[in-house]
Amino acid sequence: MSLFGRTFSKLLNSVSTDIGIDLGTANTLMYVKGKGIILNEPTIVAINKKTGQLVAVGNEARAMQGRTPTHIEVVRPLVDGVISDFEVTEEMLGYLIAKVRNEMRTLIAPRVLVGVPSGITNVEMRAARDAARNAGAREVFLIEEPMAAAIGAKLPIGKAVGSMIIDIGGGTTDIAVISLNGIVVAKNLRVAGDHLSASISTYIRDQFKVYVGEKTAEDVKIALAAVEHKDGAKEHVIRGRDVMTGLPREVVITDSDVRDAIAPQVDSIVEAVRTVLEKTPPEVLADIMQRGIHLSGGGALIPGLQSLLEEVLEVPVIVVPDPLRAVIRGAGIVIENLEFYEEILIDKEGELSPHLSN
Numbered sequence: 001m002s003l004f005g006r007t008f009s010k011l012l013n014s015v016s017t018d019i020g021i022d023l024g025t026a027n028t029l030m031y032v033k034g035k036g037i038i039l040n041e042p043t044i045v046a047i048n049k050k051t052g053q054l055v056a057v058g059n060e061a062r063a064m065q066g067r068t069p070t071h072i073e074v075v076r077p078l079v080d081g082v083i084s085d086f087e088v089t090e091e092m093l094g095y096l097i098a099k100v101r102n103e104m105r106t107l108i109a110p111r112v113l114v115g116v117p118s119g120i121t122n123v124e125m126r127a128a129r130d131a132a133r134n135a136g137a138r139e140v141f142l143i144e145e146p147m148a149a150a151i152g153a154k155l156p157i158g159k160a161v162g163s164m165i166i167d168i169g170g171g172t173t174d175i176a177v178i179s180l181n182g183i184v185v186a187k188n189l190r191v192a193g194d195h196l197s198a199s200i201s202t203y204i205r206d207q208f209k210v211y212v213g214e215k216t217a218e219d220v221k222i223a224l225a226a227v228e229h230k231d232g233a234k235e236h237v238i239r240g241r242d243v244m245t246g247l248p249r250e251v252v253i254t255d256s257d258v259r260d261a262i263a264p265q266v267d268s269i270v271e272a273v274r275t276v277l278e279k280t281p282p283e284v285l286a287d288i289m290q291r292g293i294h295l296s297g298g299g300a301l302i303p304g305l306q307s308l309l310e311e312v313l314e315v316p317v318i319v320v321p322d323p324l325r326a327v328i329r330g331a332g333i334v335i336e337n338l339e340f341y342e343e344i345l346i347d348k349e350g351e352l353s354p355h356l357s358n
Helices: 003-015 059-064 086-104 122-134 145-152 193-208 214-224 255-279 282-291 305-313 323-336
Strands: 019-023 027-032 036-042 045-048 054-057 072-075 111-116 139-144 163-168 173-179 182-189 235-242 248-254 293-296 317-319
Touching: 019 086, 019 323, 027 086, 027 323, 036 059, 036 323, 045 059, 045 086, 054 059, 054 086, 059 072, 086 122, 111 122, 111 145, 111 323, 122 139, 139 145, 139 323, 145 163, 145 173, 145 182, 145 293, 145 323, 163 255, 163 282, 173 255, 173 282, 182 255, 193 214, 193 248, 193 255, 214 235, 214 248, 214 255, 248 255, 255 305, 293 305, 293 323, 305 317
Parallel strands: 019 111, 111 139, 163 293, 293 317
Antiparallel strands: 019 027, 027 036, 045 054, 045 072, 163 173, 173 182, 235 248
16 A cells, blocks of 8 residues: 555544444444444344335334334344344444444444454355445454453453353354464354243243243243242243134243253253363463353353353353443454454454554
């Protein structure tokens, strides 16, 4: 790049609004450079099928779920952490980026950092990059979510010491061992919060013969999900459609029911963590045994999961502060210091980024 080009690029970067996005299956969070976290809403969009226009995004769209007329469709554009509906994702990001630019009163398109699950394919990576660029980003950078979560948890990722993080989101569970700004061993598991909700819905259908909606299953998970048994049963009243009669029916669900429903998914997560530990080099494993495993994401809040992992793995487990926002906090730290963190970014072919415009 010529001297003029470098100077112009620096000028552009100094006045643009850089944005970090945690594009999650369940929730989308946005961080604006110099402003902090400005958005935390469900990754749900309501579309008018007649016109193709956005009707609502986020909380407003979630309130419509299961209650829309035939010409309005409520869509979740990400499945298992990756884009399943490219056009809707692009529309959603375009709406959110335009909203930020209007609030910040800037005419210059922003640089955008997007968190992606570890181990996604080049095609999935390209979809995330293209969706952000088509939505109005001037430049797009990608960061693996476990790396962002580790930065957000203030783990010493740049030092010659092993750190391990488990990020249990809505669509995926990312397990990564990190040292010297790189991932030593990682595993991406397509089992996370949404799968727990689906298991609860299936359990209610099979055991109580009642169909319930996605939102009801999510509410039951939030209210009752736990790994360990505690004295005094907790209950939750749900309403759905009777499998046999098709008529409305009310049933009472207990925490014991939910524990049975989610047990297979919890076992899968524990086994995946064990697999990663078995593949970790001995010196790094020694660091993890001393410093512990760090737990982030919404799944970190499930009562009893921390103690279960400690019991099974015989390694200390620490829930990071504010686990729901660990990834976006990390993305925010990176977007505030893009040049410093360029070594950990992913380029378009899935490799670490060799260059940043500066």
